[in-house]
Amino acid sequence: MxxxxxxxxxxxxxxVKQALAKGMDLREYAHHIExxxxxxxxxxxxxxxxxxxxxxxxxxxxxxxxEILETMENLLSIFQTDLGNISTEIQTLQTKxxxxxxxxxxxxxxxxxxxxxxxxxxxxxxxIRKIYDGEVDDTWLAALAELNSKMYHAKTRQGRHIxxxxxxxxxxxxxxxxxxxxxxxxxxxxxxxxxxxxxxxQIMQHSVLLKYKELNQFVxxxxxxxxxxxxxxxxxxxxxYFSNQFEHYATGxxxxxxxxxxxxxxxxxxxxxxxxxxxxxxxxxEKTNVFAVGSRLDTLKNQDAGLILIHVxxxxxxxxxxxxLFRSFNLALIDNASSEYLFLVEYFSKRSQPDxxxxxxxxxxxxxxxxxxxxxxxxxxxxxxxxxxxxxxxLRINQQMAKELERxxxxxxxxxxxxxxxxxxxxxxxxxxMHIESIRKAKTKVKPKNVHPHWIARRYGEFASSLLLLNDExxxxxxxxxxxxxxxxxxxxxxxxxxxxxxxxxxFLINTFDLVLTLLADVRTNGVxxxxxxxxxxxxxxxxxxxxxxxxxxxxxLISFIRMVDIAGGxxxxxxxHFERTSFAxxxxxxxxxxxxxxxxxxxxxxxxxxxxxxxQVLGQLIVYYTRFHNLLDEKLQELGSSAxxxxxxxATTTRGWSHQxxxxxxxxxxxxxxxxxxxx
Numbered sequence: 318m319x320x321x322x323x324x325x326x327x328x329x330x331x332x333v334k335q336a337l338a339k340g341m342d343l344r345e346y347a348h349h350i351e352x353x354x355x356x357x358x359x360x361x362x363x364x365x366x367x368x369x370x371x372x373x374x375x376x377x378x379x380x381x382x383x384e385i386l387e388t389m390e391n392l393l394s395i396f397q398t399d400l401g402n403i404s405t406e407i408q409t410l411q412t413k414x415x416x417x418x419x420x421x422x423x424x425x426x427x428x429x430x431x432x433x434x435x436x437x438x439x440x441x442x443x444x445i446r447k448i449y450d451g452e453v454d455d456t457w458l459a460a461l462a463e464l465n466s467k468m469y470h471a472k473t474r475q476g477r478h479i480x481x482x483x484x485x486x487x488x489x490x491x492x493x494x495x496x497x498x499x500x501x502x503x504x505x506x507x508x509x510x511x512x513x514x515x516x517x518x519q520i521m522q523h524s525v526l527l528k529y530k531e532l533n534q535f536v537x538x539x540x541x542x543x544x545x546x547x548x549x550x551x552x553x554x555x556x557x558y559f560s561n562q563f564e565h566y567a568t569g570x571x572x573x574x575x576x577x578x579x580x581x582x583x584x585x586x587x588x589x590x591x592x593x594x595x596x597x598x599x600x601x602x603e604k605t606n607v608f609a610v611g612s613r614l615d616t617l618k619n620q621d622a623g624l625i626l627i628h629v630x631x632x633x634x635x636x637x638x639x640x641x642l643f644r645s646f647n648l649a650l651i652d653n654a655s656s657e658y659l660f661l662v663e664y665f666s667k668r669s670q671p672d673x674x675x676x677x678x679x680x681x682x683x684x685x686x687x688x689x690x691x692x693x694x695x696x697x698x699x700x701x702x703x704x705x706x707x708x709x710x711x712l713r714i715n716q717q718m719a720k721e722l723e724r725x726x727x728x729x730x731x732x733x734x735x736x737x738x739x740x741x742x743x744x745x746x747x748x749x750x751m752h753i754e755s756i757r758k759a760k761t762k763v764k765p766k767n768v769h770p771h772w773i774a775r776r777y778g779e780f781a782s783s784l785l786l787l788n789d790e791x792x793x794x795x796x797x798x799x800x801x802x803x804x805x806x807x808x809x810x811x812x813x814x815x816x817x818x819x820x821x822x823x824x825f826l827i828n829t830f831d832l833v834l835t836l837l838a839d840v841r842t843n844g845v846x847x848x849x850x851x852x853x854x855x856x857x858x859x860x861x862x863x864x865x866x867x868x869x870x871x872x873x874x875l876i877s878f879i880r881m882v883d884i885a886g887g888x889x890x891x892x893x894x895h896f897e898r899t900s901f902a903x904x905x906x907x908x909x910x911x912x913x914x915x916x917x918x919x920x921x922x923x924x925x926x927x928x929x930x931x932x933x934q935v936l937g938q939l940i941v942y943y944t945r946f947h948n949l950l951d952e953k954l955q956e957l958g959s960s961a962x963x964x965x966x967x968x969a970t971t972t973r974g975w976s977h978q979x980x981x982x983x984x985x986x987x988x989x990x991x992x993x994x995x996x997x998x
Contacts, residue, residue: 440467440488448492453503458531464492465535497540500532504547511554518558522660530664537667548665552682559653560686567694569627570646575636578607578704584752584776585759608776610706610783616641617713624649639698640710650691651718654684655727680729688733695737699744705752708745709787712738749797756804764815768824768921770832771812777805778836781848785840795844802851823863824921830856831927860931864938867917871910872939874902879945888953896950900979907980908988915992936989944982
């Protein structure tokens, strides 16, 4: 079985397969192979013998290398042993380093704690000498800060039973008492120096008190009684200072006041009746128009204007209306009050939080007499003033200052501002009511001398314009103005009825209404639309009546004819000869009538603009009437079946035997345009 396996194995051999394929005898092939092997073996033996010396040399070299490698192996083994020892030593050193680092950190923490403790409680001789013997200056302030820090540290460690704290506590207390004593003396002396004449308080506040603000902070934290004394002394001193300064300023301003208006200067008061021994009570050039705001409005608009300097005004002999003095006084007041409030908040507030309520009490105590002075001054003015414009200007200035105080976030003057409003507003209403009452009384007394605008119209126009200018963004004056407008309209109507004829009455009203509208023309504020609309409507209605009244004497036949046709219900009931008579009358006088109308308007209306408007409406209405007449004539001719149907009116009337030709509408319009252009300014 094993033989069969061997045979199978040989059959698979490549060389055996080739031999079998060639038909070779395997025994011979095996014998041949053995011979070749013997030859090859012999060749190898010969070659080995030939190279034997080289093999010997190679063996020697290999042996030498083995010795060297063995030596290196020993060295590396020793080095590995040394590295192992070094690694062990490094681990040991690392462990020691970590231990030493922890020890160092702990010692540093203890050192820092001890340093902090020592610095917090150690009172040096230099500190003691500085507190006791030094003058209050920047270096003394630094020493005080150091003392305050030590007291703070001592207080924070008070319950830790540290023996050193018990020993240093009495010394710190003595230094506190001495510091408070010196601070009190220093601050009170500086505050009392405010009473020296010509002292600038604000400079002293910033250069002294705020510079040494920490002194007051110290006493507020370390001695509340002394802090209260300093605060009260400051409040009393500033109370006296501001009261004295503003009283002096108010007295100086009072001498600069220019009195405007009195109880006799009402809308309907006739100044010609007010005579003294030597004429009028006040020279005309010195009087201020109590009804027109004029340049006085600049006081309200120019918010950047500075304060009035008393000595400069006296040198130049200047006089001012009350609202200018009112603004100057109250502007100085709010500037000083704002500055003082900010100082109080900064100076008397503790580090933790500001005592707003306490500061408000101090502020109120300081400015109480000053505010009473300002309010008394306003009440005195209000009780004696008849200048409605001046009072209203003061009210508007007061509102401006309220906005400024709101912007500055100074709420302490709100009550003062409200009190001023309550003093001025009722008086304004009273003065306006007096003007209204003067109008009512004038209804039975005033009589116009001619058809030109009455001086009451000018006063009313100026007064209403002033109220409207000061009514910007406000609506409080509108009810009084509406009542004033109603009474004035009634007065104008009553005054017009004193004229003997309707035409003069209408001319007077037109001139009066036009003057009022002219004075209102430059006003661009809230409420002016209502005022303008009232007078424009009155003017248009009056002009419409005047147009009819002006045309009646010259073209009465034409107007009556047209109205008669309208009443008759059409041209069918009107005879053609009636048309002829009306046309004939118009043709004979229309040019002369236009000239007369133009002359009349020029004479009665001094205002070119107003006169132009009236003349345009008169002539325009004439064109309307005459065009209507021509339309009615054409309608009548068509009704009669004129043989000239389709031709012009002149031809048609000629065929009807008229003695004249009707004037054409175009001819009248050409002539009317001449008069219109001649009257333009």
